[in-house]
Amino acid sequence: MIRAEGLELTYKDGTRALEEIGLVLEPGELVYITGPSGSGKTSLLKLLMGMEFATGGSLEVLGERMRRGNSGRIRKMRRQLGPVFQEFRLIPGSTAMENVLLGLRFDGTPHGKMKEYAEEALLRVGLSQKLHAKVERLSWGERQRVAIARAVARKPRLILADEPTGNLDRENALLILELLASFRNPETTVLITTHATHLIEGQETASILHLDGGRMRLERPVSL
Numbered sequence: 001m002i003r004a005e006g007l008e009l010t011y012k013d014g015t016r017a018l019e020e021i022g023l024v025l026e027p028g029e030l031v032y033i034t035g036p037s038g039s040g041k042t043s044l045l046k047l048l049m050g051m052e053f054a055t056g057g058s059l060e061v062l063g064e065r066m067r068r069g070n071s072g073r074i075r076k077m078r079r080q081l082g083p084v085f086q087e088f089r090l091i092p093g094s095t096a097m098e099n100v101l102l103g104l105r106f107d108g109t110p111h112g113k114m115k116e117y118a119e120e121a122l123l124r125v126g127l128s129q130k131l132h133a134k135v136e137r138l139s140w141g142e143r144q145r146v147a148i149a150r151a152v153a154r155k156p157r158l159i160l161a162d163e164p165t166g167n168l169d170r171e172n173a174l175l176i177l178e179l180l181a182s183f184r185n186p187e188t189t190v191l192i193t194t195h196a197t198h199l200i201e202g203q204e205t206a207s208i209l210h211l212d213g214g215r216m217r218l219e220r221p222v223s224l
């Protein structure tokens with residue numbers, strides 16, 4: 001599902017964000033990437049999503065080599081990704097339903113299925129009462145749920161969530177992590193970055209990877 005070897009990312013201004021990252025993730029894993037601010041968590045997700053390209057080493061995501069020359073195939077592969085961005089990236093002035101539908105429009109979902117998929121996803125995240133509410137009328141936790149619904153509506157094989165609990169209190173943060181983890185299944189891997197290590201302590205069946213200064217170490221191995 002994900003294979004990285006000697007992965008490096010140095011930004012154009014010379015910042016070394018990631019160094020010597022080695023990573024193998026299989027279908028069905030639940031993985032947390034922890035680490036302090038600036039340790040490279042978002043940078044790693046950007047590489048996995050094809051929003052940046054590595055400056056060293058190799059990376060394969062869902063069978064595709066993540067390098068510049070492969071952008072056509074990467075674009076197709078991205079339809080199987082469910083990204084949840086740190087800042088949500090919802091469309092202001094639009095409803096929860098419209099936001100999820102928009103996410104489906106560009107990823108090859110058959111037109112006749114779009115509404116069904118969007119409703120199903122919004123129900124799954126507990127927003128059945130808010131389908132037609134404009135996003136700016138929603139609480140932060142609800143907005144996060146819309147962002148998750150948009151990511152999962154296409155039934156992705158890899159869910160990538162960047163700091164999904166950032167704006168939430170402890171109780172809501174735990175609910176959001178539980179919700180994201182619930183999408184893990186034998187075909188679907190869920191990868192979540194968080195600096196809130198105290199929230200994931202009780203997770204028995206997850207892998208925890210720790211980034212520090214762009215380098216990675218395994219905190220706890222997988223026990224599926």
Ligand SMILES: Nc1ncnc2c1ncn2[C@@H]1O[C@H](COP(=O)(O)OP(=O)(O)OP(=O)(O)O)[C@@H](O)[C@H]1O
Nearest residue numbers: 011013015017035036037038039040041042043044
């Ligand atoms: N576009 C960019 N250009 C140059 N440097 C960048 C860029 N994006 C991130 N960085 C730098 O790369 C390093 C890793 O940043 P990154 O955003 O990946 O960390 P993070 O662990 O996600 O942090 P946070 O928890 O604060 O979101 C930091 O030193 C950051 O300043």
